[in-house]
Amino acid sequence: DTGVSQNPRHKITKRGQNVTFRCDPISEHNRLYWYRQTLGQGPEFLTYFQNEAQLEKSRLLSDRFSAERPKGSFSTLEIQRTEQGDSAMYLCASSLESLAVTGELFFGEGSRLTVL
Amino acid sequence: GQQVMQIPQYQHVQEGEDFTTYCNSSTTLSNIQWYKQRPGGHPVFLIQLVKSGEVKKQKRLTFQFGEAKKNSSLHITATQTTDVGTYFCAGPQDSWGKLQFGAGTQVVVTP
Numbered sequence: 001d002t003g004v005s006q007n008p009r010h011k012i013t014k015r016g017q018n019v020t021f022r023c024d025p026i027s028e029h030n031r032l033y034w035y036r037q038t039l040g041q042g043p044e045f046l047t048y049f050q051n052e053a054q055l056e057k058s059r060l061l062s063d064r065f066s067a068e069r070p071k072g073s074f075s076t077l078e079i080q081r082t083e084q085g086d087s088a089m090y091l092c093a094s095s096l097e098s099l100a101v102t103g104e105l106f107f108g109e110g111s112r113l114t115v116l
Numbered sequence: 117g118q119q120v121m122q123i124p125q126y127q128h129v130q131e132g133e134d135f136t137t138y139c140n141s142s143t144t145l146s147n148i149q150w151y152k153q154r155p156g157g158h159p160v161f162l163i164q165l166v167k168s169g170e171v172k173k174q175k176r177l178t179f180q181f182g183e184a185k186k187n188s189s190l191h192i193t194a195t196q197t198t199d200v201g202t203y204f205c206a207g208p209q210d211s212w213g214k215l216q217f218g219a220g221t222q223v224v225v226t227p
């Protein structure tokens with residue numbers, strides 16, 4: 001296994017269009033996160049899954065954002081009716097969580113979205 | 117809600133010098149993690165601290181978790197150009213262990 005894979009790596013779209021990003025986590029990892037990062041900022045939490053269950057969605061996210069993780073494997077993040085403010089790097093991370101300690105996050109290389 | 121703050125936001129260091137970056141949480145943390153992000157790269161895990169007062173070393177990097185488990189520090193000795201990047205701390209925000217990241221300390225090293 002080569003790590004967390006994200007695609008596409010880059011996406012340029014026009015305002016109002018829909019975009020979808022895919023994340024393939026490390027196979028044995030049960031936890032999957034989506035973060036968003038803009039220049040000069042730390043990763044901002046969007047949502048996360050424990051297996052196929054979506055545990056939480058950030059209150060900062062509008063209804064235009066939706067994420068799925070069918071069968072607890074890969075995940076998709078869809079943004080509908082994109083706005084220029086959605087331009088950012090979308091990072092996916094996975095981890096192996098136990099009851100005792102938070103697992104380290106393994107990040108993918110990210111999907112950079114530019115909305116024109 | 118919980119806030120994770122890092123200072124300084126920016127650190128300009130001469131090669132060979134030491135420096136320290138700090139991470140402060142508004143609430144007590146069960147553990148804290150540190151990540152490094154190279155320019156143009158993605159965050160990479162460095163270390164996790166769990167115990168109150170814990171100190172861990174990785175070569176020239178020394179990580180410390182405060183006694184109250186509300187703050188942490190990263191000290192780098194004899195800075196090298198390979199240390200360039202942004203260093204983030206992250207702490208669990210809820211009982212499920214959702215990680216919240218600080219804004220990071222961007223480190224620039226001049227030869």
